[in-house]
Amino acid sequence: MRATVIHGERDIRLEEVPHPQLSTGIDAIVRVTAACVCGSDLWPYRGVTATDGPHRIGHEFVGVVEEVGDQVSTIKVGDFVIAPFYDCDMTCINCLNGVSTSCLHGGWWGSDDRAGSFADGGQGEYVRVPHADGTLVATPQYPTPQQIPGLLTLSDVMGTGHHAALSAGVTPGSTVVVVGDGAVGLCAIIAAKRLGASRIVAMSRHADRQALAREFGATDIVESRGDEGVAAITEMFDGIGADCVLECVGTQESMDQAIRSARPGGMVGYVGVPNGGAELPIRRLFNTNVGVNGGVAPVRNYIEELLPEVLSGAIQPGKVFDLQLPLDEVAEAYAAMDERRATKVLLTP
């Protein structure tokens, strides 16, 4: 089969790799019908994080179950399934606590499955899913083509935006600022709106993303950043800042901006993968009682809650995909996102 392999900085290739084989009894083989490129895939692509040798890449996919191990009980051949960006058993204590990203037995796509076998990357034709019953969520019926982009966002960005909003404690009436207008930031706007935020500010300087932000529920746009951006936010919210700030980038600059945009006693919900050693200014946090909560989003725990709304169209996170390419053109998909020609690219094998 064909799958995406990263060889180094700006070196993405679609290569012939071994077709996955069931090996543990609790696994499944999924034929990928849609995958995508994540903002976090751009870190190795850009060389911000090192690529020591060629390896599979991609962690967001949906598809159809082709084979299941003999101990798989809930997932069935023919199911259309959503995979979160990691695998997990959903039976260990961390999964039951709602933190399936810390599954005691789970792992990450494109690496060892902790049971001696390989779990394929998501940007390929097939993926072996180590804990099929825990990891995969089957849709009630086979989705329409129009539903697939929305379902694919449940793999990562919609659940991650939701995690930012939950981590920041968004409740009915909250004032919210979203830092970052990538796919996660845009989904965080959807999440904040459905949790009842009274006002949602999108910090964005791209006209097309601003338009989508407004469509998703943003009530205000702030284009400026840094000191000027913080001053604009502070002024909008009684001179003190917003109740909840959703940090969806992961740089030192974005984290600083987020913390300074929160009012005393406010909360920053962060989901941007911290790169370049972002530091938290503890003295400022202490003096202002601003909390910092979040992390790698346990999106598997959120799929059941969000799925009906995606299927009904009540929320439309699939709109974050503004480019669709065949898997053959995966290198172009990375380039388009890297050069900001696309917010998020959907790949079809």
Added chain:
Amino acid sequence: MRATVIHGERDIRLEEVPHPQLSTGIDAIVRVTAACVCGSDLWPYRGVTATDGPHRIGHEFVGVVEEVGDQVSTIKVGDFVIAPFYDCDMTCINCLNGVSTSCLHGGWWGSDDRAGSFADGGQGEYVRVPHADGTLVATPQYPTPQQIPGLLTLSDVMGTGHHAALSAGVTPGSTVVVVGDGAVGLCAIIAAKRLGASRIVAMSRHADRQALAREFGATDIVESRGDEGVAAITEMFDGIGADCVLECVGTQESMDQAIRSARPGGMVGYVGVPNGGAELPIRRLFNTNVGVNGGVAPVRNYIEELLPEVLSGAIQPGKVFDLQLPLDEVAEAYAAMDERRATKVLLTP
């Protein structure tokens, strides 16, 4: 009148200073009947933070109102009052949001009141209170001598322990670890218990404090610290750690221990004043979804809730005082706390 002045490292003196005078119309003069020494007072005492010149010190006191300004409406001469460790108006947006430590018009004892006058330190015979109606809480009647230590803890340590517990999200059934067995840590145990924690571990290596911790509601004691302490906590809680960790010290070591004692998805509520530039390990926080929330405790916002329980004896935070000295011996009070001969010293002018 006489008041405490710090001159430098281990140089605490009781000196004759000007008697305070009403000056703003919204202030009051309180005759202090009990004051105390705070763990945070030990930072300048020990020279950890510099003392640039002699200045008043002390920020916890209760007493009797002797004079009020002509615009003071709720506080009356003769009232027995509790003062939080700062002054605040309780009408600005931050106070109304529950974060009176960020009062837009408030300030700190022993410094300028932001209206051109001086607010006395708390370790003295009298204090001018800048925002009398906002800052002071009058008890329903004059307390008994036995009630006074408990009321004095509402100035700081009991409210601060409560803030740690609230910031960590303690709710019925939570598992809780308290890092720090000083007065704040001990009060945090009371707070965790009254919020319904199912299990409360006190990290303490002093027999007398362990005994008080158990009396206050600790179900377990862990004496070890660092890696060994974290391992003990992890083992106690299903191999993953506790739901809520209350950090009541403020050093890098205590913060690290707190963060590593929290389970994935858990929360650290911190109230220890960060000294020596404690850093937060953002990558670990991100990977484990452990949040960090808290800061300088807005104890004024908690007095009304906690006061009835102190008066009734339902909670007995006054037991943290294990030494009582006349104000004359304030230097000995500092020394006793510095040398750990006392947990907390009550001073009577």
